[in-house]
Amino acid sequence: MRKEEECSLAQGVRDFLLQYPRKTIALDALQQQFGTFAYEVFHGVIQHLLQEGSLRGIVSSGTDFGGLPRRYRLIRARLCSSSDQIQSDAARYAISARLDLSFYHEQLLPVWQRDLPYIVQLSDWLRRSADQLVLPVSDQQRSWDIFQDEKILLTPEGRGLLRRLHLSWQDIGVTRETEPLMMAAHPVMMQGAVCHHLIVENKAPYYKLLPHLTESRLSSLIFGSGWKIVGNLSALPMQSGCLTARHVAWYFGDMDWEGIRIFHALSMSAATASVELRLALPFYRALLLHEAAYGKVTQKPDEEAWTNLACWLPEDEAHQFLHLLQHHQYYPQETLCDAEWLTCGKELDDDIREFF
Known part of the structure; x- marks a missing residue:
């Protein structure tokens, strides 16, 4: 032929x-x-x-x-001959050799053309910073340094660009900062050697307790926002302004497998955050006065997480909760009524008195 x-x-x-x-x-x-x-x-x-x-x-x-x-x-880039264009653009803009362009050689040309302006900016920053010490900064600061836009690296598109170029946060000198805690402070109770904080998983209980914070022995009320609290608990000593105090965090979350896993992960996070984590028992006991809800059947049991939480509960209460969980029943925090929130808050105050 x-x-x-x-x-x-x-x-x-x-x-x-x-x-x-x-x-x-x-x-x-x-x-x-x-x-x-x-x-x-x-x-x-x-x-x-x-x-x-x-x-x-x-x-x-x-x-x-x-x-x-x-x-x-x-290899789509070869199918439509985009590799020649990539090589031409890389030479024209003097694209840094630190950028791995192999991903684009397997894509259609429009993918390369879409990312090219950002690649040029990133390459220019790498060239400017090559001969100087790059101090770690936040992702927002580095986004501004590179793109003159503080939000690009915070978006899925910006993070995707780094992945496509096989760059890590360390490669561009970014230190990831934890999210600030969402907390309400009780300044009077931040004067002592021990600061007590109540963490609630959901927004509804946070707002139910907030008006009564100044009547309690709590130094702060914290909205955990589900899993977010696991990553940002380390901010507590500094954000409270009490760096030398002993910090005790009392936790109350949904009594389902997800809430149990959050408490387990939070226990490990607290160990490295100079925070003592305890279960806010009065709130959990109050749940047992109500009929449990049925559902969340797709949540998977976690024996290790359950063992970690159950050790804080009296044996009979732990048995009741486990029986309900095994039959796909659970308690959301919203189970408690307004009067019970106040009663449980006062009972927690009694537990806190042991520290004074």
């Missing part, structure tokens, strides 16, 4: 592959699509596409009797 004929047939296969929705394709699918080709012709066309890099054989799939791989990965 003449070379020009082979190239013409190969272009027909390229056009088909450019519209193919998946990243890989089987040899059988190609043979079915181009069944009019004699095998010798088909073999030559596939070999041509392999040599130019438009297709990459998947070795683990094996080969047919003629030595062709039985499955292929599509």
